[in-house]
Amino acid sequence: MPGQGSIPFNAEVFAQLRRQIDSVSTGVQLQQITTQAMGSLNGVTAGITSQIAALQPILALLQPPAANPAEIVTWINKLITGFIEPYTKPAVTLPIQIAQLTTEVGLLTASIQAAAARLGEAVEIPSVEIPVFPDPPQPPTGP
Template identity: 40%
Template structure:
């Protein structure tokens, strides 16, 4: 059995990106990297958001109706517990993943700005998703 990661987001991936940024010496290289990174991170966040939107309606089904005969209530409760709940579990993971990615993106954005400041006459536009939030 493979071990599960301890974090929802691969922090080492973001650390490696930051190390790459810190090693860049030209504004052109930094701008190209930032544009490529923005496209990749936007696609990832869009995919997570789409999955969360897909799962959102299922969340309403996690509450059993009341005032029904005991057998029906028991069946509905079992259906929710055994069938619906496993389908909703990824929603929680996606929500946590967005929070962690937002923090990592902010750190990476700071590293890009720091690297740009160290290069004479360098200005980098950071279109990273959520970087300004």
């Protein structure tokens, strides 16, 4: 996922597509390039639309609540769901990815070693440092 506000836009891709359009010699080529160009544009606009949608809950937090307890509670709930929760999603996905990565490193190493043995060759296998996901902080206990 691109960082917030950093949707990649490469104008050179579209300049290249225009050059290709200018040099087509058949309708089939023109259709292929047209489909590719419009698909690229739709991809960029989908990315921008997604980022705008992600920003909406955060932008709503720019309006502080009135001195009304109900509005303050609502604002805090929006802060949690619109700002804090999205940042915690990696806490769910990263441990799973680390486990999958650990498995794949083992399988890949075994395959390399088996191929090296079959070929009678020595192969240096660089080490892979598996990231460690930190334990969540524990709530304070007692007064």
